[in-house]
Amino acid sequence: MGSLYPADRVEIDFCDTAPFRYANSVDLAITPEELFEVLADADAWPRWAKVITHVEWTTPEPHGVGTRRTVTMRGGLVGEEEFLAWDPPRMMSFRFNACSTRTVRAFAERYDVEATPGGCRMTWTLALDVRGPSRLGMPLGRPVMDAVFRGFLHRLRRYTDARFAGVTD
Template sequence: MAALHPCDRVGVDFVDSAPHRFANSVDLAITPEQLFEVFADAEAWPRWASVIRHVEWTSPLPPRAGSTRAVSMLAGLEGAEEFLVWDPPRQMAFRFNEASERSIRAFAERYDIVPTPGGCRLTWTLALDVGGIGRHFMPLSGLVSNAAFRHFLKRLRGYTDERFG
């Protein structure tokens, strides 16, 4: 595992106030409870969020607020996450407590779920604050990242369609 550096221990409100925010939604043909089943499954994350290589829960299951996990991503990025909210079937949120990339000052994600007649609507908001040279690249890298996040949600739809078909 790469050396990890501390990140700001932000609260869930950071998702609404971060310097860089990306919010995207997708309609899923599954129940909110089934979506939380996917969220709890460490092996599911790399199947739809292809930037993720490995997820491991580092605290006892089932997940809850305060649960922790380690995530490994492309380009060697690793993070130690802590769940701020685990509220099935409505909301989940986590932050990085530590990251392998020093430029990540703060990072958090929130997943808001609303039931729909055909299943549920997921709104995924990713928020971050970067320092160093990384902040100069955010306008361009943010556009590319947001396109990737939309693609991941399409993959999530395909994954959940296949898993719960």
């Protein structure tokens, strides 16, 4: 792994106040508890979030506030993450403490989960701030970024449907 650059140590509220935010939801045919089983599974992330190539938990279970992991993404992007919340089956949130690019000033995600009659609904909020020329392009890239993130959630639905086939209706 190459050099990592510190990111701003934001808190959960950054997901509501960040200069660049993307929030999308998906209805899943699994329980909130089953969804957290998927979210805790390092091997599951690359199966549905195709930009991710590897997830490594760097602190032991049980997962909770302060838990850390390293996520490797396509293009060599690496983020060292720290969990700000781990509240199964309702919510989890993490931030980057460091990233392999100086462009990322701050980054956080929040996953809000609510039970529904057919399973659960997950709302995924990705929040970031960037440095330099990237700030100018961010508003223009919003439709593409939203489409990519919606695609991840469609893949999450397909993945959970297959993983829990026969377990839930």
